[in-house]
Amino acid sequence: MKAVVITTPGGPEVLKLQEVEDPVLKENEVLIKVEATALNRADTLQRQGKYPPPKGESDFPGLECSGVVQKVGNNVSRWKVGDQVCALLSGGGYAEKVAVPAGQVLPVPSGISLKDAASFPEVACTVWSTVFMTSKLSPGETFLIHGGSSGIGTFAIQMAKYLGIKVFVTAGSEEKLNACKELGADVGINYKTEDFVARVKEETGGKGVDVILDNIGGSYFQKNLESLAIDGRLFIIGFMGGVKTEANISLLLAKRLTVQGAGLRTRSLEKKAEIVSEVEKNVWPAIAQGKVKPVVYKYLPLSEAGEGHKLMETSAHIGKILLLA
Template sequence: MKAIVITQPGSPEVLQLQEVEDPQIKDDEVLIKVEATALNRADTLQRKGSYPPPKGASPYPGLECSGTILSVGKNVSRWKVGDQVCALLGGGGYAEKVAVPAGQVLPVPSGVSLKDAAAFPEVACTVWSTVFMTSHLSPGESFLVHGGSSGIGTFAIQMGKCQGVRVFVTAGSEEKLAVCKDLGADVCINYKTEDFVARVKEETGGKGVDVILDCMGASYFQRNLGSLNIDGRLFIIGTQGGAKTELNITSLFAKRLTVQGIVPLISGPWCSSK
């Protein structure tokens, strides 16, 4: 089969289309003929050499895909040859075929084309696992999403609204905020012209929001803590604003705050289709 190979760490020019060996499926895996894949920030980091694939994963980039099942392992009962699916991958989406554990395969959502479904698994699994499974965002609570117009952000807005949550977003332009508003965001904050902490406090009567999903890291850390309600939960999934900051631990005590983190865009048991 053909696959995109990272010949050495570097700029996009290091990506080359090459003939490689077909993947061999294990007993609990399926083989997918790839229809489409998607571009995630982790793919660009892997190309640069700063995001190595998990042990045992495909060496080729591509953390999600859509396509048609070509074969199934002997222990797989959920899927059959010919099923159209999308999947969360440890790697290998930038290829004509990819072997995937059956638990990381998802049905194509109703109303979504097979091609478009390639961009579904990463955002869906990231938002669901961090915001709802781990941070336990619940109906009636409030939720701040930084980077509301991003792939994860747009999905988080819609999922939050479906769960009966009041959604706050930040973005860097009025055009991006308009997109967020159309998707259901209740409070849209231009971080270039507004202090998001002050706006959050204003909109919540000084209480703050219950959950924050943050991709910035260090540059937003203290302000995020100041934007949380009692028993608030901060979930950090990126370090676009830096990875190192200082923390006065006592700032967590008065409001019983929780700070959590995860390496996003990695496969795991929370994406199981069972």
């Protein structure tokens, strides 16, 4: 098969489409002929040598895919050859075929094309496991998403609105804020021209928001603490603003705040299967009802993975960038 290989750690130009060995199928796995895979920030970090795959997982990038089941392992009962599916991966999505543990495979959501289904597994599993399963964001609460126009952000806005939550977003341009509002965001804050802490306080009568989903990290840590309400929860999933900071942590006590962080890729097979099951139960119905839609910025062939990475690193996109195998 062909796969995108990271020839050496570096810039987008190190991604090359090459002939490689087919994946070896384990007894609890499903072999998928890939239709599409989606880009994630983690892929750009892996390309730079900063985020290696877990031991024993594929060295090729790609944390989600959609496609058709080509083969099933001896211990797999739910899936059969010919099924149209999408899947959460630990790696290997930038390829023509990928082997996936059966517990990380999902049916293509009703009403969604096979290729667009690749835009859902990673964002749905990330947002559902962090914001809903762990931080317990509930109907009637308020929610701030940093980077509202990202793949994670565009999904999180729609899912939160479906569940009756007031959504605040930050983004770096009026175009991105307008896109977020079209998806249902209630309050858009341009972080380049506004202080998001002041705006959150103004919009909540001084209370703050209940949950924040943050991919910025260090540079936003103190501001996030200031933006949270009593019993607020901050969930950190990225470090685009650095990993170090100095903060006044007295707010943690004064407001009974919870700060958490997690990555999806290194979780156990059992935990991933549990998250995938919860996503199918809670998110797939919202997609089937048309309340959560795929937001795809661009489709590129697998051979242009490097162009996709260049685009992602400009942050000019809104939603997901997909590679078609």
